Amino acid sequence: MTLLTALEAPPERSYDDLPRLMSLMTGDEKHSAAATSTLDVLWVLYDRVLRVGPGSADDPARDRFYLSKGHGPMAYYAVLTAKGFIPEAWLPRWASYDSPLGHHPDRVLVPGVEISSGSLGHGFPLAVGTALGLRAQGLTSRVVVLVGDAELDEGSNHEAVELAGALGLDNLTVVVVDNGSSTHNRPGAIAGRFVHEGWHAAVVDGRDHTALERALTARIEGRPTVVVAEVEEKWA
Amino acid sequence: MSDPRQRFAQTAADLVEEDLSVALVYAEISGQYFGDVESRHPDRVVNVGIREQLLVNVGAGLALAGMRPIVHTFGSFLVERAFEQIKLGFGHQDVGGVLVGSGGSFDIASGGRTHQAPGDVPLMDTLPGWTLHVPGHADEVEDSLRLAVAGDGREYVRVVSQQNAQAFPVRPGRFHVLRRGSGATVVAVGPTLDAVLEATRGRDVSVLYANVVRPFDSRTLRAVLASPEVVLVEPYLAGTSSRLVADALSDVPHRLLALGVRSEEIRRYGTARQHVAAHGLDAAGIRRSLDAFLVGRGDGIAS
Numbered sequence: 001m002t003l004l005t006a007l008e009a010p011p012e013r014s015y016d017d018l019p020r021l022m023s024l025m026t027g028d029e030k031h032s033a034a035a036t037s038t039l040d041v042l043w044v045l046y047d048r049v050l051r052v053g054p055g056s057a058d059d060p061a062r063d064r065f066y067l068s069k070g071h072g073p074m075a076y077y078a079v080l081t082a083k084g085f086i087p088e089a090w091l092p093r094w095a096s097y098d099s100p101l102g103h104h105p106d107r108v109l110v111p112g113v114e115i116s117s118g119s120l121g122h123g124f125p126l127a128v129g130t131a132l133g134l135r136a137q138g139l140t141s142r143v144v145v146l147v148g149d150a151e152l153d154e155g156s157n158h159e160a161v162e163l164a165g166a167l168g169l170d171n172l173t174v175v176v177v178d179n180g181s182s183t184h185n186r187p188g189a190i191a192g193r194f195v196h197e198g199w200h201a202a203v204v205d206g207r208d209h210t211a212l213e214r215a216l217t218a219r220i221e222g223r224p225t226v227v228v229a230e231v232e233e234k235w236a
Numbered sequence: 237m238s239d240p241r242q243r244f245a246q247t248a249a250d251l252v253e254e255d256l257s258v259a260l261v262y263a264e265i266s267g268q269y270f271g272d273v274e275s276r277h278p279d280r281v282v283n284v285g286i287r288e289q290l291l292v293n294v295g296a297g298l299a300l301a302g303m304r305p306i307v308h309t310f311g312s313f314l315v316e317r318a319f320e321q322i323k324l325g326f327g328h329q330d331v332g333g334v335l336v337g338s339g340g341s342f343d344i345a346s347g348g349r350t351h352q353a354p355g356d357v358p359l360m361d362t363l364p365g366w367t368l369h370v371p372g373h374a375d376e377v378e379d380s381l382r383l384a385v386a387g388d389g390r391e392y393v394r395v396v397s398q399q400n401a402q403a404f405p406v407r408p409g410r411f412h413v414l415r416r417g418s419g420a421t422v423v424a425v426g427p428t429l430d431a432v433l434e435a436t437r438g439r440d441v442s443v444l445y446a447n448v449v450r451p452f453d454s455r456t457l458r459a460v461l462a463s464p465e466v467v468l469v470e471p472y473l474a475g476t477s478s479r480l481v482a483d484a485l486s487d488v489p490h491r492l493l494a495l496g497v498r499s500e501e502i503r504r505y506g507t508a509r510q511h512v513a514a515h516g517l518d519a520a521g522i523r524r525s526l527d528a529f530l531v532g533r534g535d536g537i538a539s
């Protein structure tokens with residue numbers, strides 16, 4: 001019995017497996033973490049922060065992760081594979097007609113994917129609604145939504161910043177992966193926009209797992225949290 | 237007769253009271269009706285302010301959390317301004333919800349084009365799987381909303397001030413057969429019914445009534461069809477249901493007259509009644525169109 005369970009359980013994978021898993025999609029010899037701005041944030045979330053796994057993917061009380069920035073989802077698929085949500089065999093043929101894995105994730109097709117994204121500026125407002133829904137049902141779970149710095153160009157995000165701040169949605173965390181990629185970029189300005197609307201803000205090194213874990217687990221009563229995860233400049 | 241929009245608001249408030257899974261999200265509009273229920277259930281009744289993109293996605297996000305959202309503002313801002321949020325927030329996420337757009341094509345005639353949404357139903361009709369309610373009476377508004385909220389699908393309820401003298405049961409997928417004749421078949425949608433009944437008085441035609449227009453009841457249309465002429469009378473853009481008639485009668489020779497709101501911008505203020513007449517949707521206008529369409533066809537016209 002024990003042996004059978006051990007044989008059937010997906011192999012334990014670590015952070016060090018992620019480059020190899022991403023290479024299955026990209027075809028690169030070796031994929032470096034630095035080439036993917038979201039990789040460390042995603043790993044820390046699924047490894048250390050979110051109360052969710054393949055066994056609790058339908059539990060109403062699970063934590064939710066919404067990948068709002070749906071572009072470049074290799075790191076997301078790699079992390080979901082490493083954590084046992086999806087089989088490794090899915091990765092090599094990604095974005096083909098018969099694959100459930102596309103260049104933008106589809107929650108209907110991929111176990112563990114909570115929202116279908118691709119068009120920017122939708123995930124954060126959706127997360128506000130889910131945070132309200134969890135709160136209304138007396139659930140203490142959290143919603144974490146990942147947006148890109150350039151994604152914040154979309155005005156829909158600013159509607160969400162204002163309402164979440166006004167309603168004090170403390171079960172909501174927005175993590176902004178900031179690689180300075182927006183066309184009209186003002187370095188260092190992102191956190192202040194949230195603070196202005198009553199949010200708790202932390203600016204951390206987006207490659208520092210300890211700092212990310214500390215910032216992403218913070219829950220300040222009566223205030224939503226934004227974590228600006230700074231990574232290498234996209235155009236540097 | 238009570239006001240359809242007030243009936244919507246009262247019914248929505250009742251549903252919030254009756255069912256802990258129901259949430260009501262709105263964007264300022266109709267807030268004058270929601271004060272009581274909002275103060276009793278602030279977690280489930282949320283005014284997002286003047287933020288329609290957020291409005292729709294908050295509704296979808298509530299659905300992702302397992303709740304049944306009622307999402308409301310004027311149809312212009314709900315469907316036309318936040319259309320991608322509807323397409324992706326509900327359909328693409330594969331969650332259900334109840335959208336209630338008020339104002340329709342003419343309720344706010346004096347507000348001008350910004351507040352007129354004859355395109356709401358045709359836009360919603362580009363999305364698969366939505367049930368489109370076009371109630372023509374306050375009682376039908378209540379019945380549609382209760383039915384929509386009780387289910388788990390995607391529903392749009394179009395609430396307008398104009399209403400018919402009589403209410404009919406709400407049965408998605410079933411049109412009502414109000415008259416059978418040997419001539420043309422006239423399909424009246426929602427609040428156009430009274431004008432259609434008046435315009436067809438004395439004519440040997442069949443009259444169907446649709447207070448839910450999607451799904452489209454092709455079966456009843458085929459069953460009733462007695463002559464090749466079909467007339468659609470819709471309170472939003474003319475021709476919205478034409479392709480459904482074409483599909484239903486693809487193997488039957490037929491002629492179609494599609495009446496509704498014309499697409500050009502008429503740049504007039506005034507009243508809803510004046511706009512109904514300007515688009516030829518009052519009884520006199522419908523009669524004129526029928527006369528031209530059915531000329532030489534008999535249909536019981538004395539002259």
Ligand SMILES: [Mg+2]
Binds near residue numbers: 149150151179180182
């Ligand atoms: Mg960026």
